[in-house]
Amino acid sequence: MSALKIKKGATSHSAYNLRPNYSDTVERHTLAVLVENEPGVLARVIGLFSGRGYNIDSLTVAEVDHLGHRSRITIVTSGTPQIIEQIKAQLGRIVDVHKVNDLTVEGPSVERELALFKVAGKGENRIEAVRLADIFRANVVDSTLESFVFEITGTPEKIDAFAELMQPLGLQEIARTGVAALSRGAV
Amino acid sequence: MTKAMTGAKMVVQALIDQGVEVVFGYPGGAVLPIYDEIFQQNSITHVLVRHEQGAVHAAEGYARSTGKPGVALVTSGPGATNAVTGLTDALLDSIPLIVLTGQVPTFMIGSDAFQEADTVGITRPCTKHNWLVKETDQLAATLHEAFHVATSGRPGPVLIDIPKDVQFATGTYTQAKQVETHYNPQVKGDMDAITELAKAMETAKRPVFYTGGGVINSGPAASQLLRELVAATGFPITSTLMGLGCYPASGDNWLGMLGMHGLYEANMAMHDCDLMINIGARFDDRITGRLDAFSPGSKKAHIDIDASSINKVIHVDIPILGDVAHVLEDLLNVWKARGRKTDKEGLSNWWDQINEWRNVKCLDYKQDSKIIKPQYALQRLEELTKKHDRYITTEVGQHQMWAAQYLGFEDPNRWMTSGGLGTMGYGFPASIGVQMAHPDALVINVAGEASWLMNMQELGTAMQYKLPVKQFILNNERLGMVRQWQQLLHGERYSSSWSESLPDFVKLAEAFGAKGIQCHDPDTLDDAIMEMITYDGPVLFDCLVEKHENCFPMIPSGKAHNEMLLGDDSTEGAIQGAGEALV
Ligand SMILES: Cc1ncc(C[n+]2csc(CCOP(=O)(O)OP(=O)(O)O)c2C)c(N)n1
Ligand SMILES: [Mg+2]
Numbered sequence: 112m113s114a115l116k117i118k119k120g121a122t123s124h125s126a127y128n129l130r131p132n133y134s135d136t137v138e139r140h141t142l143a144v145l146v147e148n149e150p151g152v153l154a155r156v157i158g159l160f161s162g163r164g165y166n167i168d169s170l171t172v173a174e175v176d177h178l179g180h181r182s183r184i185t186i187v188t189s190g191t192p193q194i195i196e197q198i199k200a201q202l203g204r205i206v207d208v209h210k211v212n213d214l215t216v217e218g219p220s221v222e223r224e225l226a227l228f229k230v231a232g233k234g235e236n237r238i239e240a241v242r243l244a245d246i247f248r249a250n251v252v253d254s255t256l257e258s259f260v261f262e263i264t265g266t267p268e269k270i271d272a273f274a275e276l277m278q279p280l281g282l283q284e285i286a287r288t289g290v291a292a293l294s295r296g297a298v
Numbered sequence: 299m300t301k302a303m304t305g306a307k308m309v310v311q312a313l314i315d316q317g318v319e320v321v322f323g324y325p326g327g328a329v330l331p332i333y334d335e336i337f338q339q340n341s342i343t344h345v346l347v348r349h350e351q352g353a354v355h356a357a358e359g360y361a362r363s364t365g366k367p368g369v370a371l372v373t374s375g376p377g378a379t380n381a382v383t384g385l386t387d388a389l390l391d392s393i394p395l396i397v398l399t400g401q402v403p404t405f406m407i408g409s410d411a412f413q414e415a416d417t418v419g420i421t422r423p424c425t426k427h428n429w430l431v432k433e434t435d436q437l438a439a440t441l442h443e444a445f446h447v448a449t450s451g452r453p454g455p456v457l458i459d460i461p462k463d464v465q466f467a468t469g470t471y472t473q474a475k476q477v478e479t480h481y482n483p484q485v486k487g488d489m490d491a492i493t494e495l496a497k498a499m500e501t502a503k504r505p506v507f508y509t510g511g512g513v514i515n516s517g518p519a520a521s522q523l524l525r526e527l528v529a530a531t532g533f534p535i536t537s538t539l540m541g542l543g544c545y546p547a548s549g550d551n552w553l554g555m556l557g558m559h560g561l562y563e564a565n566m567a568m569h570d571c572d573l574m575i576n577i578g579a580r581f582d583d584r585i586t587g588r589l590d591a592f593s594p595g596s597k598k599a600h601i602d603i604d605a606s607s608i609n610k611v612i613h614v615d616i617p618i619l620g621d622v623a624h625v626l627e628d629l630l631n632v633w634k635a636r637g638r639k640t641d642k643e644g645l646s647n648w649w650d651q652i653n654e655w656r657n658v659k660c661l662d663y664k665q666d667s668k669i670i671k672p673q674y675a676l677q678r679l680e681e682l683t684k685k686h687d688r689y690i691t692t693e694v695g696q697h698q699m700w701a702a703q704y705l706g707f708e709d710p711n712r713w714m715t716s717g718g719l720g721t722m723g724y725g726f727p728a729s730i731g732v733q734m735a736h737p738d739a740l741v742i743n744v745a746g747e748a749s750w751l752m753n754m755q756e757l758g759t760a761m762q763y764k765l766p767v768k769q770f771i772l773n774n775e776r777l778g779m780v781r782q783w784q785q786l787l788h789g790e791r792y793s794s795s796w797s798e799s800l801p802d803f804v805k806l807a808e809a810f811g812a813k814g815i816q817c818h819d820p821d822t823l824d825d826a827i828m829e830m831i832t833y834d835g836p837v838l839f840d841c842l843v844e845k846h847e848n849c850f851p852m853i854p855s856g857k858a859h860n861e862m863l864l865g866d867d868s869t870e871g872a873i874q875g876a877g878e879a880l881v
Contacts, residue, residue: 147480150430155422162423193609200606206427206447206481 139168140195140215141222141292144184147207148174155205156184165198166190169224169267171289181209187267187290214292222292226270231258232281240280247273258283305434306331306465309398312441314341315474318369320360320734321345322353326373328400328413331465345734345763348755350377352727354384354455355753358393359731362714363689365517367394367448368731374400375413378459379420383721386424388455390718391540392515394448395455396441397425403463404432417459426454432461434469442474443481451483452604453515483603487620487628495575495599495616496633502573502597503644504651505533508556511540511717512578512602514710516622520544521710523626524577530630531640534652536564538579539702540717547706553652557585558853559699562660562862563652565851568593569859570651576600578622581612582718591858601625660851660864661703670820672697672772672843676704676744679770682827686740689732691715693725693749696778696849701744723752726769730756733765740768740831747773747840748797757810760836768830769838774845775800782848807838818842855880 146152153172160167169187188198195213202211214220228249230240240259244251249263258281263273267290274285303311309332313321322345325333336344347353350372357368372381378399388395402411418430427447431437440458448456499505507528513520521544528535528551535545536553545552554561556568568574574596579585581600586592592612599616600608608617618625663673690705691714692698698715707713714732716724729743743750750771760767774797781795804814813833817826817840830837852863 151418151422151428154419158423193613197606197610200604200608200610204452204604204606209480 134192137189137191138195138215139187139189140213141220141290142186142188142199142202143212143214143292144186144202144208145210145212146182146184146205147209148180148182149207152182152205152207153184155207156186156202159201159205160188160198163197163201165194169289171291185290185292212294214294217294219295220292221295222266222290223264224267224270224288224290225262225264226273226285226287227252228261228263228273228277228282229258229284230261230277230281231283233257236280240277243273243276243280249273301471302468303471304331304335304466304468305437305460306335308434308438308469308471309441309460309465310335310339310342311471312438312474313369314339316442316445317366318342321369321371322347322356322360322731323371324350324353324373324377326377326400326413328374328402328462329371329377329398329460329465331462332371332398332400332460343734344371345730345759347727347730348758349753350380351383351723352730352753352756352759354381354395354397355387355721355724355727356731356734356756356759357395357397358384358388358391358724359691359714359728360735361393361395361731362514362728363711363732364735365711367396367445367453369396369398371398372400373413374402374417375415378415378417382420382424383719385421385455385457387716387719387721387724389424389426391716392453392511393455394453396444396448397455397457399457399459400465401430401459401461404461405463407461417457421457424455425457426452428457428459430459430461431464434464434467437464437469438472439477442472442477443479445474446477446479447481450481452512452607484619485603485621485624487601487618487625489628489632491616491618492625492628493632495618496629496636498573498597498599498616499531499533499575499633500636500639501641502533503641504567504571504648505531505573505575505645506553506567506571507533507535507575507577508537508568508579509535509541509544509577510538510579513541513544513622514578516578516603518710520578520621520623520626523623523630525549527626527630530634530638532645533575533640534567534649536560536567538582538585538717539715541579542702542713543707543710546708548708555702557582558587558855559703559849559851560853561703562658562851562864563655565853565859565862566655567652571596574598576602576614577626578602580607581610583611586612587853587861588856588858593859658864660862663847663850666844667820670818670823670841670843672700672774672847673704674820675772675823675841675843676700678823678827679742679744680705682824683740683742683831686831687736687738688712688740688742689714689729689736691725691728691732691741691743693743693745693752694720694722694779695746695749696774696782696847697744697746697772699779699849700772705744722746722749724749726750726753726767727756727759729767729769730759730763730765733760733767734763741766742768742770745769745771746778747771747775747800747803748777751801754806757807757812757836757838761811764835766833766835766837769836770830771803771838771840772843773800773803773840774843774847776845778847779849781846785848786854803838803840807836812836812838814838814840816840816842
């Protein structure tokens with residue numbers, strides 16, 4: 112009765128890898144999640160990502176409406192289109208979540224991140240660091256005879272680029288806030 | 299009207315206001331104020347279980363058999379951790395539960411106090427939602443909100459952690475109707491999508507309804523509408539383990555359960571259909587088998603209240619987000635208004651094909667005159683109990699699958715089983731919960747000897763509350779389902795799948811004051827079952843069955859629906875390669 116003629120290797124190793132692939136292209140999406148500012152809500156969101164094996168590239172959270180008791184979590188994640196849809200649906204069913212917006216697909220949006228860079232060096236390196244900082248519109252927020260702390264705002268890519276340039280010039284530490292994002296135009 | 303009262307009193311008041319009649323629980327230091335309030339009232343019956351896992355499963359049985367939320371009350375620390383399995387079980391099967399846990403006083407939280415556990419942390423991933431209430435003024439509102447969340451949208455278990463000082467302190471009681479909530483899931487389906495489905499139904503040549511637990515969760519109206527839809531269209535219908543009873547097993551269009559141990563005709567119909575209408579099921583891996591070979595030629599519609607269930611594993615063509623009853627009502631109206639059309643000729647050919655599959659008689663088994671075959675035991679149980687006002691619970695294993703195959707369910711809410719989590723030890727406490735809700739009904743737990751032992755302490759509960767639950771144990775002296783997989787997958791190396799050192803179940807029953815019956819002879823089985831049914835009290839029925847019977851049909855993990863194993867002859871070398879790694 113049973114025609115068990117399955118090619119070896121036709122199936123992968125776990126039941127969960129047997130998903131048909133709609134598209135294999137991994138996309139990067141920025142999600143804005145408006146949540147009730149309750150204790151545990153961040154743990155719930157992070158637990159969802161770790162529990163279901165989704166990626167978090169960046170995550171920021173802060174209260175945005177004190178009276179309305181709302182916080183905004185901005186998550187940059189990556190996955191295939193199907194996974195991204197799942198992530199949004201899973202976020203949407205958390206009881207404390209009011210709204211999930213996918214800024215990547217809902218029209219143009221702006222993304223900014225703030226970072227602080229500690230760069231220590233002498234002579235030519237020190238001069239070069241300040242020159243590059245100027246080009247990147249980074250501000251000096253602290254300086255000693257051996258070091259600077261630069262403050263830079265921009266897209267994550269711009270900050271990555273700045274980090275690469277600072278590397279040979281005595282980069283010691285970086286602190287990044289993660290991405291804040293808003294859609295363009297009036298809502 | 300607002301009233302001042304202690305937090306402990308608020309708990310009881312809120313339960314009364316929410317219409318709760320029964321609470322399953324177990325006391326301890328951190329819930330003593332609440333137990334004190336329970337002592338001083340008569341509206342709510344408290345059932346003292348013998349283990350907190352039992353309390354949660356009993357609440358599940360109560361909920362599943364009534365359509366109302368189940369309530370459990372346990373203490374902090376070990377009480378709460380013992381509840382975790384039940385919570386996870388209820389989450390996977392979408393059972394509405396309210397679990398109340400005591401917690402150490404707020405000023406001691408975080409100090410590793412006696413019986414302190416991070417209960418909201420531990421249960422966050424296994425509840426639909428949970429709360430730690432730090433102020434008595436918030437307690438009543440949170441309790442009311444908890445009922446709302448547990449029962450709205452896709453139902454599920456919620457937990458409220460209540461520190462002891464919050465129980466002692468006095469605050470203002472908030473009435474249920476004063477509570478504002480932003481949680482209001484959409485119940486009406488999109489009319490365009492519903493119309494698209496109605497159109498697809500008009501032209502389908504090989505349609506099938508694939509129904510699940512969502513139909514039962516949606517309430518009796520959903521089952522009623524489903525029956526009307528099936529009768530009006532003449533389409534065949536199958537169901538998952540969780541959906542049994544939403545369409546009557548005696549109905550003409552019933553194909554039986556589908557899935558890993560589902561019926562041949564049901565799985566073949568799923569594989570070959572051209573229109574699959576998923577109503578409140580979730581394309582679980584026990585149902586789909588190998589995904590890339592799952593019903594390759596069909597257009598798929600999916601009605602579900604949970605957006606995350608749609609397109610999760612299977613891409614569907616017509617997604618309809620909404621409550622089953624609401625959507626079915628609209629679907630019926632649209633389809634009728636459009637002229638009640640179906641492809642009569644296509645359907646008639648489809649039924650011819652289905653009847654051919656039915657003729658395979660996939661549930662046939664080799665009868666034996668000396669040994670009770672487990673299938674035979676269930677056929678006799680069905681025959682002798684089907685006319686009763688009957689509720690069935692099960693444990694987990696082969697016996698569970700045989701029960702799903704050989705027992706017939708005519709109505710929803712009559713079948714309580716652990717589907718998603720597959721929790722051994724679920725059935726006995728669940729039967730207690732069911733019997734509490736339906737005191738005069740015949741409640742039977744179809745059990746395996748190994749599963750039953752996992753929560754056997756609840757025999758004390760059954761005795762104390764005079765609950766005449768019947769424990770029908772198909773005793774094969776094996777962890778049968780494990781043994782079956784070892785036979786088929788692991789070269790017959792039966793590693794730890796023998797149930798050794800089993801108790802004498804008759805004596806065990808008697809030790810608790812219950813009745814024990816043992817039967818090993820097919821000829822005396824009927825009489826023994828009748829004795830069980832007519833006995834007024836809990837019965838432990840030790841039915842000694844064939845030890846090495848396998849449960850068929852079976853779709854091995856990683857195989858497609860049309861690659862079913864139908865019996866022992868077909869199993870040789872059936873499962874190899876990548877399928878081995880699947881669960
Ligand atoms: C709590 C728990 N532990 C382990 C398992 C794995 N498991 C599934 S079926 C089974 C054997 C069940 O034996 P029994 O209750 O005697 O039922 P049978 O299969 O023999 O009918 C086991 C160990 C489980 N489902 N649940
Ligand atoms: Mg067994």
